[in-house]
Amino acid sequence: MTSIAEPPKTHDFAEHENHHLEFAPSAVLTPSPSTQNGHPYRTSSSLRRTRSALGLHPSAPIYEDHDTHERQKLLWSRIRIVLREPFVEFWGTFIMIMFGDGSVAQVLLSTGQTTAPGGNGFGPYQSISWGWGLGVMLGIYVAGDSGAYLNPAITFSNCIFRQLPWRRFPMYFTAQLLGGFVGSGVVYANYISAIDWFEGGHGIRTVPPATKATAGIFCTYPQPFVTKASQFFSEFIASALLMFVIFALKDPSNNGVPRSDKWFPLCLFFLIFGLGACFGWETGYAINLARDFGPRLMSYAVGYGPEVWSAGGYYFWIPMVAPFCGCAFGGFLYDLFIYTGPSPVNTPWLGLKYIFQPRYAWEARKEHLRREREEGIV
Amino acid sequence: MTSIAEPPKTHDFAEHENHHLEFAPSAVLTPSPSTQNGHPYRTSSSLRRTRSALGLHPSAPIYEDHDTHERQKLLWSRIRIVLREPFVEFWGTFIMIMFGDGSVAQVLLSTGQTTAPGGNGFGPYQSISWGWGLGVMLGIYVAGDSGAYLNPAITFSNCIFRQLPWRRFPMYFTAQLLGGFVGSGVVYANYISAIDWFEGGHGIRTVPPATKATAGIFCTYPQPFVTKASQFFSEFIASALLMFVIFALKDPSNNGVPRSDKWFPLCLFFLIFGLGACFGWETGYAINLARDFGPRLMSYAVGYGPEVWSAGGYYFWIPMVAPFCGCAFGGFLYDLFIYTGPSPVNTPWLGLKYIFQPRYAWEARKEHLRREREEGIV
Amino acid sequence: MTSIAEPPKTHDFAEHENHHLEFAPSAVLTPSPSTQNGHPYRTSSSLRRTRSALGLHPSAPIYEDHDTHERQKLLWSRIRIVLREPFVEFWGTFIMIMFGDGSVAQVLLSTGQTTAPGGNGFGPYQSISWGWGLGVMLGIYVAGDSGAYLNPAITFSNCIFRQLPWRRFPMYFTAQLLGGFVGSGVVYANYISAIDWFEGGHGIRTVPPATKATAGIFCTYPQPFVTKASQFFSEFIASALLMFVIFALKDPSNNGVPRSDKWFPLCLFFLIFGLGACFGWETGYAINLARDFGPRLMSYAVGYGPEVWSAGGYYFWIPMVAPFCGCAFGGFLYDLFIYTGPSPVNTPWLGLKYIFQPRYAWEARKEHLRREREEGIV
Amino acid sequence: MTSIAEPPKTHDFAEHENHHLEFAPSAVLTPSPSTQNGHPYRTSSSLRRTRSALGLHPSAPIYEDHDTHERQKLLWSRIRIVLREPFVEFWGTFIMIMFGDGSVAQVLLSTGQTTAPGGNGFGPYQSISWGWGLGVMLGIYVAGDSGAYLNPAITFSNCIFRQLPWRRFPMYFTAQLLGGFVGSGVVYANYISAIDWFEGGHGIRTVPPATKATAGIFCTYPQPFVTKASQFFSEFIASALLMFVIFALKDPSNNGVPRSDKWFPLCLFFLIFGLGACFGWETGYAINLARDFGPRLMSYAVGYGPEVWSAGGYYFWIPMVAPFCGCAFGGFLYDLFIYTGPSPVNTPWLGLKYIFQPRYAWEARKEHLRREREEGIV
Known part of the structure; x- marks a missing residue:
């Protein structure tokens, strides 16, 4: 380096930029021999300008042996290359929310159903740990390990500590938030008749601590006995753990981490599963604005009423703010004590x-x- | 390319064809130096003709360093090479159904048994997610990652979007359907005395919503409160997720997916587990004609009566049609927003x-x- | 080849021999350049003769870059090299039984304990699937993927279909059986005070279907409603599945299986977990003489009485005989329909x-x- | 070698030293061509002297392609390189305890909560196996596979059998113990309001066998019926298993273990999960002084009273002593029967x-x- x-x-x-996002500029500007025969640039210069204007890296993060030249003549293909990262972040977050919120929906709505095989509902609380864990894992596969990780707080922390340029932030943020909004909307559409059945009537929608509340399917509500400070601390510490471990898993100086990124999505499964099993009770481990605020907005839009904002003593701002603070702190700790590479x-x-x-x-x-x-x- | x-x-x-099915024709027609000494062709020309006539690729998908020449003198060995894909699809689907239907059988029939270790049956609902997830994983290992994935809807989607020739479809379809039929038959044979015991008498066979129904072991029946539209949507959305993620995992332009296919079966375990944990309640996540219609036919054949067709308001056609629509839509979405390779x-x-x-x-x-x-x- | x-x-x-056991004779007889400087043979000729006399392969299966020359001067080191496979098979089976029987002990003895975290015992039935699955996985790591797989029926099937010489069988068999006997003995020693507490008195030992029976910790007893034919069929079909999938995972002609053996132990975790979740209820999925007969003998020796033999209508012979039949049949099916390599x-x-x-x-x-x-x- | x-x-x-800790001295003293241009030594000679004085290896275990030269001009960067192993062991143990104790806290404190999705608390006992298993896995990733494995007993065993110099022990031990102390303190801080709620009043803190005891969140207390000898044996046998399997997984002569260390953390997940599922009931599988004594000290400091020492008949010394005996015995068994490399x-x-x-x-x-x-x- x-x-x-x-x-x-x-x-x-x-x-x-973040080392796994890096495309050496020279490789892009000077055509390599294998691409010179009439296919001058992988990402053509007009696409590069447009991408820069949007705050994205001039070259789209497409596996370099994959030739996309020919299809760049089509308008939509050009749009898709320009918006590569926003698209993959959107769909990655979408997949994560589909499995995550879907698992909560199935567990919560089928609680205690005796006609289930096994006689006690279609999945216990642990099923939710599975849902979010594998949702993140599969979301990362879909998002192509873009480095932004389906979470504005992680994008934020990468901007501070890993040289991801700040101008990338707005597009990533927007895509993640939209992914959360749309994904939870599809989960709602899928379970709408089951929600009617569970709430006890068509169109009835309630928010915890109501007895038959279903708003908890989409975004998080704290346990009633948790103080405001504990709420913040719980989200803060879970976010710090998240960032600390991700930085360890991505640390090229770390002896015990595989050089390749092949193991990363599987490790994230275990990490997210662990956060759900160990820090998921008090506040529901949102640790992600896109995962909490996006679906909260959606649930407000479809008629859960203003309680989605006021519940838990206007709790809604905590999973918006705490993840940014926590991830920044976790990243700071890792860089302070372990990371030997370039960092502020x-x-x-x-x-x-x-x-x-x-x-x-x-x-x-x-x-x-x-x-x-x-x-x-x- | x-x-x-x-x-x-x-x-x-x-x-x-699908990139992981591809055998360069030249490599087959022109003998490579290492195979010239009396072993002219891996797949001999008469076998190639027969395979073509059946709609299969002229060369059988056998790992290329593996020499099969000598054994091709035997009639049965020749038949096995000709019918390579149908055989592996059959056995892959068979294995998937054995574990999948087997897990439902064990959970459903032992519900609430207090003599079990742990005092509450031999597995909760989650056990079914495990069964189907690992059944698909092991089935893919057996089927040698043929690209057809034990599911006619995935074969269909590969024909539309990934250049799998349509003439492959009939053989794959037949093999998958037979695998589902035979596999569920073996599960039935294995649990026949337990079913008698559970239903309360020799030869009694009932279909949900009967209290002691066991037909749900073999194929899916919807929850009673789900409307027809929701039934279709639930199967549609689960199939779309399935196809979307599989296309991501097989996308050579995707930066975050391992180039090799080693991780693929494990990822499918998580994907199928997730569908069971997140979208498995309302309609039982059939998402596969071979997995639902094959066993349904079997259960009709062994005496579950015409209710296997009429239950749930003639629900049976939904898991036949919705997976095709859902997989096609999921594949379309992936290609529209992310895929940069050759696709319609x-x-x-x-x-x-x-x-x-x-x-x-x-x-x-x-x-x-x-x-x-x-x-x-x- | x-x-x-x-x-x-x-x-x-x-x-x-089995391809992953193969040590090319020439590599052993002719010293390679790197071992010529005073270290003539990895396995010295007298050790080779002794190993042959015991029915083992002349060369011990030690990773070839690992130099053991110097330590071969010590008597015990020579014994350890001579008895390499029996030792590793013994300890592999021992580890498997420790985790497997240990998990049954913990689940069974703590059933319904309300002081447990979670309020309902220290693990559900599923914990047993975990225990056996990971026991086999870790046992294979310990046994160094010797090809005999901690199960006489698998050794048997490898002798029939994969050219493992029959003279290997006695040593492997003995080591596996002893591993099962000793491993279950250590589990018994570990849980002896808990068994006293559970059975309701010092030295009371009962066998199912007694209410407080603990013999089921060590070996399998069938459900009461299962007929003799179903008992046999259940063990037979589970063993056939086991062998069929293992042959697929070890098939060098199979396109979808990783060439390296790195994934094998993890796949076996899923396979054994699946057998426990899908075919573990009726007869307890012994599928292994060493896992069932070894511990049964141990439980008889420590005082469970002659009921360990007579229970379930003299059930004990079924998990001794059925695995051999089932594994042979499963191997036959795989070779008949899929395997293109050398096989009878x-x-x-x-x-x-x-x-x-x-x-x-x-x-x-x-x-x-x-x-x-x-x-x-x- | x-x-x-x-x-x-x-x-x-x-x-x-232990083979995976090995940094060839020549590579450090003689600059390699690529580092000669003004970057003479990766670890400068003054840093090397300081590290030696602390009992650490002269060269810090940083991945060798990772250049840290430039940042070594900063004081804190120099400190971080000097204290590399203590820092990573501290944070590795911290992460392990966060997830491990966190999982116990969530399961224990939410026992039987009917408002949970699924209607029965936020995780069953099995959740604790997950928490410790993945805590160790992620801790090893953070600790960079330092060979000390977050456990003084394993460090001890590596000193005896794998040539880890004894002068390393004090720093590793201190770091691990501090990691346990601080990690459990953060878990306590996170769950403080929930503990108040569960114990039934602000500042009430009780130790098992009190009905609402929460001390079991932090360190282990034995089941009441277990005799002293059984307590010791249970910890001893679990520690021996731990060491035996770790030595197998790290054995370069072992044929079935992947040469690379990539699989090691995942295997440890299964191993620790298994110990929790199979030997976690009687004494809570401490198997680690840092995991038990560190948090016990913390719980004493925050006011759980002298019962943390006297409970279970002054049980506290058993998880301090037994792991050392057990790990030494397990390591001895492995080396006696299987290991062919350099060992006493x-x-x-x-x-x-x-x-x-x-x-x-x-x-x-x-x-x-x-x-x-x-x-x-x-």
Whole structure:
């Protein structure tokens, strides 16, 4: 990464994106021999400009041996390449929510049904751990390990600590939120007659702590005895764990982690399953704005009423704010104690200069943007 | 796939089969040095003709380093090579049904048995998710990742979107249906005395919603409160999810999916487990004609009576039709938003010309067949 | 395997052992350059003779890059190399039984305990599926994938269909049986005070169908309503499934199975879990003489009385005989319909000549032994 | 390992550390070409001296392609490299305890809650097996497979049998113990309001066998009917199993274990899950001083009272002592019967000379230290 042949760099971080998102600019600008015969660029220059304008990396993250040249003549194919990351983040989040909210729906609505095989409903609480765990796993497969991980708080933390440019954030955020909204809407559509049956009448929709409440299918509501501080702490600590372990799993200096990313989705299954089994009771382990706010909006839209906002003492803002704080803290801890690669924490003053000396931060930013323009990876 | 050295092609899809089924014709026709010493062809030309006549690929999908020449002198060995795919699809589906229906049988028949270790039957509902999930996983291992995946709807979707020739469909379909029929028959034979015991008398066989019904062991019956539209939607959406995720897992342009197919069966375990845990309640997640209609026929044959057809308001046709619609829709969504490879969706008008302009489709078809004949991969 | 350079062979099976046990004789007899400097042979010739006399392969199955030369000067190290396979089979079976019988003990003895976290005992029936599944998985890791798989019926089937020489059988069988006996003894020792507590008095030991019976911890007893024929069929079909899937997972011609053996132990976890969840109710899925008869003998020895033999209508012989029949049948089915490699089924008359023409079998046997002597792999 | 080119060695063990911890001294002292251009040493010589003084290996276990040169100018980065192993062991144990104790907390505190989805609490006993299993798995990922495995007894056993130098022990031990203490403290902080609610009042803290005791969340308490001898035996046998299987999984001579360490964390998930499902009832499978004594100290500190020590007949010392005995015995068994590599057991008299002839041991030790000084790997 810092061999002598490369131009000297003053900071050793901040000029590259997250390592698994990295497409060397030279590989893109200079056609490789195998693509020269009439297929000059994998991502053509007009597509690259459009992608940059949207805040995305100029090159779309498509496996490099995969030739997409020919199909780029079609308008829709061009749109699909331009919007690659938003599309995959949308569908990844969609899949995650389908399985996650779907598992809650099945467990909650069939509670105690004696006609089930086994005589006690179609799945216990543990089924929900499975649903979210495998939903995240399959969502990551669909999203192609984009590095943004179906969660704005993780995108946020990657922007702070792993040089994911901030201009990527808006598109990722929008796609994730929409994925949560639409995914939970499809779950609602699928279970609408079962919800009517469970709530006891057509169109009745209630929110916890009502006895037959079904709003908990879509977004999280805290246990009644948990104080506001405990609510925040529970979401904060779960998010910090999430980020800490993900950074460990993606750490190229870490001896025990497979170099390839093949194991990553399976590890995330275990991680999310664990959060559900160990920190899922008090507040329902939202740990993700897209997973909680998106479906909450949807449930408000389909008629669960203003209680979706007021329940639990206006709890709704906690799973919006706490994941960002928690993920940032978890990432900070990992970088402070273990990570030896490029990170703001591995700069003078543990990177706190960026926070406490605005002028220092501003100049580092200007320098960073200047260099990026030079290298053409705007 | 479309390098300059190859003959020019007007369409970039439709001349190759599914990429993991592909056997380059040249490798078959021209003997490689290592096979020239008296072992001219892996699949001899007469076998190739017979296989073509049955609608199969001329070369049998056998791992290429595996020499089968010597044993091809025996009649049965020749039959086994000719019928390779039907045989493996049959046994793959058989294994899937054995574990799937077996798990339902064990859970349903032992419901509430207090003499069980643990005091509450031999497995809860979740055991069924395990059974189907691992049944599909092991079935895929047995079937050698043939690309047809033990499900006519997936075969169908591969024909539409992944250039699996339509003439393959009948043999695959037949083998899958037979596998479902025979597999469920063996489960019935295994549990026959337990069914007698559970139903309360020798030869009594009832269908849900009867209290002691055991027909649900073999095929699916909907929950009583689910409307016809919801029944269809539930099967449709589960099938669409199935196809969407399988296409993601098999997408060579997808950055996050391992190139090798080693992970595929394990991922399918999680996918099927998830469908059982999240969308398995309302209609029992048949999502597969071979898994539902085959065993239904079997249960009718052994004496469950005409209620197997009439139950749930003649529900039986839904798990026959909905999986085809759902898989086609899921595949369409994936190709529309993510897939950058050869697919009808990646042609002008998103491929809808094939549907709305019959003449266009007819000519593309003729052109396609002409080229195949030239290349000898009939 | 049958290249021209090798000496001509009349049968294409029966001269090599199971492919993953294979150590090319030349590699052993002719020192490779890297071992010539004073370390002439990995397994010295006197060790090789002793191993042959015991019916084992002359070379011990030790990973070939692992140098054991120096330590072969010690007596015990020599014994350990001579008895490599019996030792690893013993400990593999021991580990399997520890986890398997241990899980039954914990679930059965803690049934309904309300002081447990969760309020209902320390594990449901499903815990037993986990215990046996992961016991087999870890046992295979310990046993170093020896090909004999901790089960005499699988060893038997490998002798019939995969050229494992019959003279290997006695040592493998003895080691497996002892592993089962000793392993279950340690489980008994571990749970002895809990068994006293559960049975209701020091030294009381009862056998199902007694209300507080604990004999079911160690070996299997059938459900009361299952007829003798169903008992046999249930064990038979589960054993056939076991062998069929293992042969698929080890089939080098099978396209969908990873070439390396890395996935094998994990797949066996799913396979054994599935047998427990799907065919574990009626007879307890013994499918293994070493797992059932070894512990049964142990439970008889520690005082469970003659009922361990007479219970279930002298059921004890079924899990001794049925696994051998079932595994042989399952292996036959796989070879008949899918396997294209060397197997008796892939010889004239589907190999039935070996059964119905004793003279033909005798001559093939003599020819086979003559060739082995020539090649020095006695 | 013992090629002719290397200097002759009198013992074939004891001069190298555990094989997966090994950093060839030459690679560190002699700069490789790629690091010569101004980046002379990966771990600079002053850092190496400091690490040696702390009892750690001179080179920090950082993946060797990962360049950390530039950031070594910062003070904190230098500290982090010096304290690499203690930091990763601390956080690995922390993660393990967070998930492990977290799962017990959630299951125990929510026992029987009817408002849960599924109607019966937020997880059954099995959830605890999941929590500890995946906690160990993720902890190993975080700890970078350091070979110390988050457990002083395993570190101890590696010192005895796998040439991990004894001077490593104190730092590893301290880090693990602190990880357990701090991790359980965070779990306590997270569940504090739930504990108040469960115990029935603010600040009430009770220890088993009190009806509403919550001390069992943090450390283990035995079942009331288990005798002292059975308590010890239960912990002993579980620890022996743990060590036996870990040594098998790390054995380079073992044919069936993948050469790479990729599978190791997943296998540990199954192993720990199995210990919880099969040997977790009588004494709670502490099998680890850091997991039991650390949290016990924490629970004493936050006010659970002296009963944390006196409960179960002053049980607390058993999970401190038994794991060391058990792991040593398990390691001894593995080396005695299976391991063919360098181990004290593979020396004359099975290594018992080291125990029964102090003078022999003393001289071997001196010789060993002399050689290490010569090679510069103090």
